[in-house]
Amino acid sequence: MHNLIWDFDGTLFDTYPTMVTAFAKALAQNGIDEIEIDAEQIYQQLRVHSLAAALQRFSAEFKLSITELSASYHKWEQLEIKLAKPMPHSHEVLKLVTSEGGENELETHRDQQSIELLTTAKMISEFSGVVTSQQGFARKPSPAGILYLLQHSKLQRENTAMIGDRKLDILAGQRAGLQTILFDKDYLITDDGHPDVIIRDLSELKPLLAGH
Known part of the structure; x- marks a missing residue:
């Protein structure tokens, strides 16, 4: 080739480390306790599936608004991605x-x-x-x-x-x-x-x- x-x-x-950090911060911003946030599970959802799948799974798991979680994630990701x-x-x-x-x-x-x-x-x-x-x-x-x-x-x-x-x-x-x-x-x-x-x-x- x-x-x-x-x-x-x-x-x-x-970019996945920065995406996982942004997602964890978004969950925390939406009231999820740090002890409940599993970075490895977030990584696997993003890596194997997609951001959309991660948002769907964790908003359902923690009974959050998927719209608000997505907005929080994108806010944090704009800052974190610069470190990739x-x-x-x-x-x-x-x-x-x-x-x-x-x-x-x-x-x-x-x-x-x-x-x-x-x-x-x-x-x-x-x-x-x-x-x-x-x-x-x-x-x-x-x-x-x-x-x-x-x-x-x-x-x-x-x-x-x-x-x-x-x-x-x-x-x-x-x-x-x-x-x-x-x-x-x-x-x-x-x-x-x-x-x-x-x-x-x-x-x-x-x-x-x-x-x-």
Whole structure:
């Protein structure tokens, strides 16, 4: 493969610690005692499922308004996300793709924050195309954002792979006709959508890139 279409949260950047902190603070703000807040359970809901699933589960469990919990979470996340760091080896793999004549693309549910974090980390220049929530494409597992990037950057499907850390990334890539790579660093994804490759560390991408 020459080209990679990247997910952001949990793939390019290790954003889950900041998301878990924000979620715990949102629960506390809504009157939940610290002793009742299980960070590992929050992490698993976010990582394996989604933010929407986490909001639904914990608002029901603690009998909270899902609207108020969501508002509190997003307020805290705007502050916490600034502390997120790139995943180990992410920058060197981005550079390897471009040095081999390939292209990196980004397809994320996150908004402009993803661009700001990539810019701060001096990684944004490695990308040829970007799709964020602000473009209004249907969310993954819809392939809409991926299909746009394929057309925008004139990428050949047979030379392009989608990489992400959840089943919905794999399904989106498959529906766009791409090879798929699941990044499951902590062995949490059991229903994985049958990706072509499963990796535990981004450095495992190096031998997969054509010409390396």
